[in-house]
Amino acid sequence: MGSTISSIPFAGTPEQEKQLLEVIAAHKTEKGCLMPILQKAQEIYGYLPIEVQTIIARETGYPLEKVYGVVTFYAQFSLNPKGKYKISVCLGTACYVKGSGDLYNKLQEVLGIEGGGCTPDGKFSLEACRCIGACGLAPVLTVNEDVYGRLVVDDIEGILAKYND
Amino acid sequence: MDMINVKINGVEVSAPKGTTILQAARMANIDIPTLCYLKDINEIGACRICVVEADEGRGKRLVASCVYPITEGMQVYTNTPNVLESRKKTLQLILSTHEKKCTTCVRSENCELKKMAYDMGLEDECKYEGENIQYEIDDSAAHMIRDNNKCILCRRCVAVCNANQGVGVIGANERGFKTHISSAFELGLGTTSCISCGQCIAVCPVGAITEKDSTDEVLKAIADEKKFVIVQTAPAVRAALGEEFGYEMGTNVEGKMVAALRRIGFDKVFDTNFAADLTIMEEATELVERVTNGGKLPMITSCSPGWIKYCEHYFPDMTENLSSCKSPMQMFGATAKTYYAEKMGIDPKDMVVVAVMPCTAKKFEIGRDDQNAAGVPDVDISITTRELARLIKRCGIKFDKLADEQFDQPLGIGTGAAVIFGATGGVMEAALRTAVKMITGSEAGDINFTDVRGVAGIKEASYKVGDLDVKVAVASGTANAAELLKKVQNGEADYTFIEIMGCPGGCVNGGGQPQVPASVRNFEDIRAIRAKALYDQDAASEIRLSHENPAIKSIYDEYFEKPGSHKAHEILHTSYVKRGLY
Numbered sequence: 001m002g003s004t005i006s007s008i009p010f011a012g013t014p015e016q017e018k019q020l021l022e023v024i025a026a027h028k029t030e031k032g033c034l035m036p037i038l039q040k041a042q043e044i045y046g047y048l049p050i051e052v053q054t055i056i057a058r059e060t061g062y063p064l065e066k067v068y069g070v071v072t073f074y075a076q077f078s079l080n081p082k083g084k085y086k087i088s089v090c091l092g093t094a095c096y097v098k099g100s101g102d103l104y105n106k107l108q109e110v111l112g113i114e115g116g117g118c119t120p121d122g123k124f125s126l127e128a129c130r131c132i133g134a135c136g137l138a139p140v141l142t143v144n145e146d147v148y149g150r151l152v153v154d155d156i157e158g159i160l161a162k163y164n165d
Numbered sequence: 166m167d168m169i170n171v172k173i174n175g176v177e178v179s180a181p182k183g184t185t186i187l188q189a190a191r192m193a194n195i196d197i198p199t200l201c202y203l204k205d206i207n208e209i210g211a212c213r214i215c216v217v218e219a220d221e222g223r224g225k226r227l228v229a230s231c232v233y234p235i236t237e238g239m240q241v242y243t244n245t246p247n248v249l250e251s252r253k254k255t256l257q258l259i260l261s262t263h264e265k266k267c268t269t270c271v272r273s274e275n276c277e278l279k280k281m282a283y284d285m286g287l288e289d290e291c292k293y294e295g296e297n298i299q300y301e302i303d304d305s306a307a308h309m310i311r312d313n314n315k316c317i318l319c320r321r322c323v324a325v326c327n328a329n330q331g332v333g334v335i336g337a338n339e340r341g342f343k344t345h346i347s348s349a350f351e352l353g354l355g356t357t358s359c360i361s362c363g364q365c366i367a368v369c370p371v372g373a374i375t376e377k378d379s380t381d382e383v384l385k386a387i388a389d390e391k392k393f394v395i396v397q398t399a400p401a402v403r404a405a406l407g408e409e410f411g412y413e414m415g416t417n418v419e420g421k422m423v424a425a426l427r428r429i430g431f432d433k434v435f436d437t438n439f440a441a442d443l444t445i446m447e448e449a450t451e452l453v454e455r456v457t458n459g460g461k462l463p464m465i466t467s468c469s470p471g472w473i474k475y476c477e478h479y480f481p482d483m484t485e486n487l488s489s490c491k492s493p494m495q496m497f498g499a500t501a502k503t504y505y506a507e508k509m510g511i512d513p514k515d516m517v518v519v520a521v522m523p524c525t526a527k528k529f530e531i532g533r534d535d536q537n538a539a540g541v542p543d544v545d546i547s548i549t550t551r552e553l554a555r556l557i558k559r560c561g562i563k564f565d566k567l568a569d570e571q572f573d574q575p576l577g578i579g580t581g582a583a584v585i586f587g588a589t590g591g592v593m594e595a596a597l598r599t600a601v602k603m604i605t606g607s608e609a610g611d612i613n614f615t616d617v618r619g620v621a622g623i624k625e626a627s628y629k630v631g632d633l634d635v636k637v638a639v640a641s642g643t644a645n646a647a648e649l650l651k652k653v654q655n656g657e658a659d660y661t662f663i664e665i666m667g668c669p670g671g672c673v674n675g676g677g678q679p680q681v682p683a684s685v686r687n688f689e690d691i692r693a694i695r696a697k698a699l700y701d702q703d704a705a706s707e708i709r710l711s712h713e714n715p716a717i718k719s720i721y722d723e724y725f726e727k728p729g730s731h732k733a734h735e736i737l738h739t740s741y742v743k744r745g746l747y
Contacts (some may be wrong), residue, residue, distance in 0.1 A: 063333030
């Protein structure tokens with residue numbers, strides 16, 4: 001397994017770091033402080049890259065591996081930023097039996113990223129989600145606020161092409 | 166004390182409140198198999214191998230005996246069909262993701278999982294076959310290899326790395342089926358602040374974590390007729406090597422070890438103890454120098470490369486407190502390739518110095534900068550006690566049948582002060598014996614500094630030496646070291662001299678020592694048992710003071726002039742670097 005450090009360059013601002021340090025200072029003496037800190041950190045940065053986890057480890061005194069272990073345990077935390085266009089493929093039961101797994105695989109292949117990842121240009125990120133309540137349209141995926149339903153694998157290229165800016 | 170009465174397999178046991186079923190069963194001489202459990206540091210009840218049936222008046226229930234406390238009137242059954250079937254299923258499930266390359270596994274002879282399968286009479290190791298993740302092997306560190314394909318997720322390695330060493334560079338990543346032990350961001354261990362102590366290797370029940378084996382390199386050097394191959398053995402090796410050949414723990418096998426090394430074919434069999442005495446001369450001189458000239462205090466010992474790397478990563482502001490003395494192993498190599506090479510008329514380039522160490526961090530240490538007094542590395546190959554045992558077996562030497570032999574001269578002469586270097590407090594005691602002489606001009610009234618002996622993680626003492634009040638502290642295990650150093654940094658303690666060894670209990674419990682199964686480790690103190698062998702040897706030694714070692718006296722007369730001389734500094738001292746944390 002290669003390094004899981006995000007290939008997107010870190011673009012954190014001093015303002016974000018200041019916010020993060022305030023969050024850590026407010027929680028670090030609590031038992032089990034890592035969860036609230038990580039949740040707030042993800043709100044601040046949108047994801048939890050090594051730069052952010054290193055600050056958390058340094059300030060809380062937890063080993064970096066401990067922080068990383070918690071981050072990778074919970075699906076809510078992301079090691080990669082969200083792209084300009086966030087693609088979510090529903091892998092809920094109805095969509096899955098209608099072939100959303102194939103859509104998901106196709107997207108990974110076309111974008112050249114794993115689920116949970118982001119293209120190096122920061123344009124597309126891909127993730128799986130559970131039922132979005134549009135089972136009648138299964139299989140479904142969303143790109144930001146746009147919903148696409150009753151899809152087949154061959155529709156993928158066309159959908160991506162709409163976001164060509 | 167509140168005593169609780171229980172019946173285990175019908176045997177009545179009375180034990181203090183808080184005792185676990187596992188401990189109580191042991192008192193009734195009943196062994197319960199365990200995998201994840203390590204006393205005091207990994208009590209997580211996760212693997213479920215230790216289940217027993219416990220009846221607390223509500224019928225029999227399967228509970229994890231390693232963490233379940235006994236309650237009054239409890240009936241425990243450790244061998245019912247239900248218990249045995251549960252354990253067997255658990256083991257089969259563990260085996261379903263364990264890479265079963267047992268024939269070529271380095272732990273083939275002492276794998277705890279393999280033994281468990283045998284003990285349980287397991288007939289189908291492949292009962293649950295299915296998808297498996299193929300993990301890349303991490304060989305990025307200088308000293309060890311991690312193979313997650315063999316890992317059974319017991320987390321014993323994670324526990325020692327965190328609890329005993331305060332390092333925590335390995336842990337569980339991801340979840341569910343993808344759970345695996347690794348370092349942050351899957352960066353190889355070699356890029357982390359791993360201190361190379363090898364405590365994880367010492368507690369791994371299977372072959373998932375092993376040292377990098379250098380025995381082939383040793384045999385190759387010996388076979389090369391152009392090479393003059395010298396071996397040196399650290400004090401703690403003789404106190405544990407016997408365990409690999411069926412001797413009782415704590416048996417000192419120095420004589421047989423020397424005989425075996427000669428049969429393997431080394432040109433000279435020397436003792437790191439010689440260099441330990443040399444270290445004392447240099448270190449005691451440095452201490453006296455720092456005390457009298459207002460140098461950086463407390464001075465901290467520098468024999469343990471795990472501790473050194475820990476200090477560089479975690480306390481970079483205190484590297485100036487470290488004694489500039491090379492470790493005994495490196496001093497030995499440096500002396501062999503300068504003084505001894507000159508004396509024998511051997512080009513140091515044609516000399517190979519092999520070190521047998523209870524330590525894996527030594528494999529990292531030999532590659533450090535500023536450890537090449539003769540322009541070539543002071544030490545070429547460092548192997549662990551375990552590797553030596555394998556070498557002896559591979560060479561077909563009947564270890565137990567060997568007659569005791571003596572080390573070669575002159576680099577094989579060591580004193581009682583040197584042999585106790587292998588246990589926590591030993592370097593301090595040896596240094597005090599000589600420092601008293603250096604400061605006061607006369608020998609200490611009692612050369613047994615018993616306050617600094619024993620397995621306690623942190624020990625303190627204070628001695629009146631001449632007009633000086635010498636406050637000393639001893640720590641072993643880097644988590645204890647951190648606790649001690651924080652007191653120094655906060656100004657809560659003003660020690661003159663501190664001894665730190667990276668592994669709990671010192672080198673006798675080093676990461677390169679024979680693996681001791683949890684079934685023994687959880688009930689006996691291997692640190693104390695092995696250390697006793699060294700203290701017994703010290704007590705029985707004719708010469709117990711480093712400055713009285715005749716070989717040390719002559720090396721200063723002939724070569725180094727005096728302790729702390731310019732030449733001694735060039736050859737026997739080194740420097741440190743400040744390293745990042747992650």
